[in-house]
Amino acid sequence: MNKFHIALVVAAIAAAVYVSTLSPAALQTMQAGLLSALSPFLKTGTAVQENIGAVGKRLQTLDELEVENRELQRENRELRAENNLLRDLKQENGRLRMMLDFRERSEFQLVPARIVARDSSTWWNTVRIDRGFEDGVEADQPVLTDSGLVGKTTTVSKNEAIVVLVTDESCRVGARIEGTREQGIVTGFRVQENEAEGLLQMNFLSKNAPIEPGQLVVTAGVVHGSFPPGIPVGKVTEFKRRALDGQAIVEPAVHLAATEDVFVLIEKK
């Protein structure tokens, strides 16, 4: 190595130091830009992967499809009827709240999204959805299904967003156990032996709390948090008493490996 080469290595290290001074937000903006640029190619790759995996699924008979269609139509009629009833109740609730001079609750809007890529990272449990800031999606917004919580958005590009799943250790959810006054923090495990059946851990519970397997865990709705209260997170499968606190092992409410359609919860402004 001559002096010129050493000078070049020093310049390269200086470039690394400069990049290390960039804020997380700046790196996220660059990531969003890069993902936007690569998005058409990434979608093609994912489509190929999906088509290969769906070969067996497509071999359903017409009879099976007809039965499924009939069931879905029945379910659709039931949900419409229920929705109409709930709309009336919502209006009535709004009127009563106004009469009592309550502060109006913030309203939410559900943006439907489709998972376009999953398991793309070695160390994080993330998925990519086909909605971005053009659809009103922002960072740190909850993502859910009709069964419960899926995760929250992190990097948002023009037409796509990365969602960190509840099974990831870096996704922390303030939650409570229904039927008790117990509140704790739900996170995933750092490295899961089997991602498809990934469990969650709920820490910082009282060690003498009367927690039984099967109890429902829902979001607590912490002030300035990402998640509104009452979204199902999962069910307690085990409760461990530790030296200082209690830990509940929670089975996620959503089967994350099989989920394809999700909703992003956007607060109406």
Place this chain on the structure above:
Amino acid sequence: MKTAVDLLVLFVGVFLAYIVQEALPPMHDIYGAHIVLIPMVFCYAAVVLPFPAMLAGAVFTGFVVDVLNAHVVGGRIEIPGGASIVYFVIFGCLANGFQPAMKGGNILPFALMSGLGTSGLLLMQFLLITWNRGGFVWETAAGWRILAPGCMAALVAPLFHLTLSHLDRLIPDGSRKKKAVAR
């Protein structure tokens, strides 16, 4: 001119490798390990390019890897920006030393360095995440997720070399073409 073309090919190759590795599903039988191709692509550049061009490639590859792996939750980044640049600079300096072997037609060092480079990158990411989150957690799955991509990269590397050396003939001043003419 040849070096500039090779460097450009590396830049495009890094993105292509990312697109391909994103399209490939994780290996569920090996604890969900992923196929990681970017370090192998860079390693090839490191064993064929001159030192200054290799460094430019290392900075570019490291920057792209840093940006693509920027996992920000609650305003905190898990793998600090610049870490991959430093890694690729060190890895590139080591791989560049095997250039004479590569010129002599021995691709074994390239295959081995590809495997080591891939596993090394994943190990660095694991250690940085551990440092950030605190508390060292080691599972069998973590070991396999570090080792398996390296083994896969070492196996794919000879095929990659074969493909590229054939494609090299298409470039106007391709080295293989020159050799053929000289012969």
